[in-house]
Amino acid sequence: MSKRRVVGGQWKLWVGLAISAAALVLALLGIDVQQVGETLAQAEYVYLVPATVGMVAYLFARAVRWRLLLGPEVSLSRCFWVTNVGYLVSNVFPFRLGDPARAVVIGQGEEISVAAALSTVVVERVLDMLMVVALLAGVTPFLSGTGSTVGAGVIAGVAGLAAMAVLVLLAFRPEWGRGAARWVLERVPGLDSERWERALDELLKGLAPLRSKRRGLALLAWSVVVWAFVVAFYWALMRAFMPGPPVLAAAFLVCVVGLGMAIPSSPGAVGVFHAVARYGLTVPFGVPTGQAVTVAFAIHTFQYAVGCLLGLIGLAQESLSLGWLRAQAASAGPHQAASAGPHQVASAGPQSSGSDPEDIGTEEVE
Secondary structure, three states: HHHHHEEEEHHHHHHHHHHHHHHHOOOOOOOOOOHHHHHHOOHHHHHHHHHHHHHHHHHHHHHHHHHHHHOOOOOHHHHHHHHHHHHHHHOOOOOOOHHHHHHHHHOOOOOHHHHHHHHHHHHHHHHHHHHHHHHHHHHHOOOOOOOOHHHHHHHHHHHHHHHHHHHHHHHHHHHHHHHHHHHHOOOOOEEEEEEHHHHHHHHHHHHHHHHHHHHHHHHHHHHHHHHHHHHHHHHHHHHHOOOOOOOOHHHHHHHHHHHOOOOOOOHOOOOOOOOOOOOOOOHHHOOHHHHHHHHHHHHHHHHHHHHHHHHHHHHHHHHOOOHHHHHHHOOOOOHHHOOOOOOOOOOHHHHHOOOOHOOOOOOOOO
């Protein structure tokens, strides 16, 4: 690793830590400690049971959706455990390496390459962004004082639609992507153009499922299921610490937290999560500050603990170490994936792409 890259990484780490520290101060500013104690004392902890069910259901639904992109040769159980490994990595390491880590782990099998898996992760994140924006559009007409959130939602929506349009275009016209990449590579001296073109072919394989109307509709349907379970999970945790919270509050909280995660932060989004959640409850719903902060800490702590536990189980299932995975995820990318050994970059095969690299773009749309 070059010295410049190390210095750049350290700079980003310190910026994230500083933002998290400032956000944590904002989250705790002016809270009534006595009110926090009363909220904890009066909490109905029985609601942690449905919260656990909701979180596991959400993770299972994510695994089902990811498998639609990866292909049937990757087992559903493996998708589930590797999904949790990704959350574990994001929780304990900086730079949000969870998604590259998922691609690296799933690429250890012989079903799909790391590069193809990376492109499926990108599709997933774009779908998530669009779902959050759609949910925000559904709840904001019933709320007041949410102008800044709506503005962020509009920006995210435009970006999400643009990104999805590019991904679908590349899925149907991969030769356009190859042509553009070739044009760029020819103008950059010192690059191994053939190596990068092989990496691009692997990335395009991961987009192949978008050519299927049936699979595209299934992806949208499961995205709705994923975020419905997230709202249910948030509502159950809110209900544990608040009497009768409206579902609308849980839905809006999911939106503001989802958009707020774009802010640089420490591992696990400490501070940023709490400040954003405090705003999402106090401004539009008038929840007392102490109660809102208690709910924020409860949701974050609960999902952090459960996510890390499931992630550790997933890591054991894959017989991998966290340190090795961090190093691999930090360097994961098309170029590295293309130069990895055959065990890591096995061909995606017909089960995930429907064709060989030469035939990408000629598959009949279902």
